[in-house]
Amino acid sequence: MTTRQGEVLDAVLDLLVEGSALTMNAVARRASCSKETLYKWFGDRDGLLRATVQWQASRVRAGNYERQKLDTAALRESLEQFAANWLAVISSRTSIALNRVAIADAGSGKSNLGAIVLENGRFAIGERLKPLLEDAREAGLLRFNDAEEAFRTFFGLAGRDVQIRLLLGDTTLNLSKQDIERDAAEATRQFFALYGASQLPAEAG
Amino acid sequence: MTTRQGEVLDAVLDLLVEGSALTMNAVARRASCSKETLYKWFGDRDGLLRATVQWQASRVRAGNYERQKLDTAALRESLEQFAANWLAVISSRTSIALNRVAIADAGSGKSNLGAIVLENGRFAIGERLKPLLEDAREAGLLRFNDAEEAFRTFFGLAGRDVQIRLLLGDTTLNLSKQDIERDAAEATRQFFALYGASQLPAEAG
DNA sequence: GGGTCGCCGTACCGTACGTTACGGTTCGGC
DNA sequence: GCCGAACCGTAACGTACGGTACGGCGACCC
Structure with missing residues (x-):
């Protein structure tokens, strides 16, 4: 290249x-x-x-998570960064445009753009986040059985309806940097409420 | 017609x-x-x-929610039905195909298919669910400030990564009726953990 | 200074598809 | 039985676009 x-x-x-x-x-x-x-x-x-x-x-791929000794503050910080980074990516005009062509392509099944986008988007972030979640469980900070399910919940809490609305051209959704940080913090707070070890586990799958 | x-x-x-x-x-x-x-x-x-x-x-539009006196069981039942219905819709081949053309169209901005789909999908279900949430708050079953924000959280907990994966052509995700019911129940459980009045509110926005 | 290579600009070809036109058929009304 | 309306099937037209061919031009090598 x-x-x-x-x-x-x-x-x-x-x-x-x-x-x-x-x-x-x-x-x-x-x-x-x-x-x-x-x-x-x-x-x-x-x-x-x-x-x-x-x-x-190749440009979006951020640095990998480095395994470390975690405390609650470091875990929260990492989760907020993950969420904020993800929100910034999916709300960028570039990501929206690429996801649109990949989705259209996945319909006609000509190329495999959908698979590429999935691999570098949703699945890549999952593989990067799950080690963090597992370290946190190891450190007694989180409780869950299945890291994949825990990640999917975090994914839902962070993304909510943002991506589908933007893909469908909703113009009433304008995420500023402040909005993203606030939403990322809120998602992290909710995730702790559901999976934090200091609370009763919500029968987490 | x-x-x-x-x-x-x-x-x-x-x-x-x-x-x-x-x-x-x-x-x-x-x-x-x-x-x-x-x-x-x-x-x-x-x-x-x-x-x-x-x-x-016009075919998907289900019956509207009827305002009623709520208890916890009825609220949970209604929420599970909402979540299960939504999951069934977004995982149906028809919905996937229509969302694909609407998203492709929203990119080129020729017609306004994206707006139509949003109006009859994401926004329609929001307007149907929010009265239920508000009745539940009235009945002292839920705690939140903004029904829209509470709904968006529920939307995220229910949908998680399902829609984007299916739109991008992920074939490893096969939701059976049982899967949908289990996921809907789990999302409802998590939503109660975050917004249920019997617990500490998680600083819900 | 001639030869070669890589690339730009453009003209060109074939096809797919949106759109229109038209002849033929069915059917309800009288 | 006849008329007109609605509709089917198909042929035809125009254009947009993916893909190819070719002439020109600067760069680099010998």
Whole structure:
């Protein structure tokens, strides 16, 4: 992946975010490259989309969680960061645009953009969060049987209706940085109320 | 909306659920009608899609909640039914297909399918659930300040990652009727843990 | 300075699909 | 039995777009 190729993929992202129709002509014009080059580098339109999705995924992937000795404050801090980061990602125009094409593609089943997005989004964050949850359980801070189920609950508390509303074009939902931090803190508080070891476990699955 | 027109829209739903490309030719063939009739009845392709979305919405709309004197058991029962019904809807092949076209459409901004789906999905269920929550607060069963926020939490606890995974084509998620009932019960239990008046309120927003 | 390579711009091709037009058929009203 | 309306099936048109071909041009090598 040369820098020039990255510029081309950024042009694709630009067009997607704008909501313009993503034709090969439009990409070539925006990226100031020839269509021949596009086909040489990416094969066909599907390959271009796949490369774009992976290109963006490679940028979003944050540092992995480092196993550590946890106390309640550190755990809360980590959870809030996870939630805030996730909310920031799913409310970004880029993520919305990419999820839209991936969802449309998953319907026609031509490429496998949906699987790529899932792998780098929902599943990646799950794999990054579960070690934290398990360390917290080890440290006696959380109670749960199944880390996957606990994660899914946290995912629901953090995301709520945000992603589907944004994907469907709801314009009444405008998450500022402050909103995101407040919502992330609230989700974390609720998660502690459900899974915190200092309280009665809510028959957590 | 004649019954014949309903048959045509059912043909559209069939094609969408199959994942076939939704061309006017395919619709005409599947519905055994002429393209001329399609254009006469629905104007253009967008009109056909709009009519299809509204046609399905008119079928999904369930009975409204009837205000009643609530006790804990009745409240739990109602909440579980709401959650189970919502999970059944969003995991149905029809809903997935319609949400896909609506989301794709919301990206290009041609029609306003996204708004229609939101209005008949997420927002409709919110308006139906909030009176129940408020009655429960009135009856001293729940504690919260903002019914909208409480609803959004319930929405997150019930839906979690289900909708986005299905929209993105995740095939590892297969919700049986039993799964749905179990998840609905669990979400309701968690919601009570967060907002039930018999416990300390979790600083609920 | 000539040859080669990689790329840009553009013209071009084939096809898919939205849309329109039209001949043929059924059916209710008189 | 005849008329008109509604509708079916299909052919035809125009366009948009994915994909290909080709001429030109700067860069680099020898």
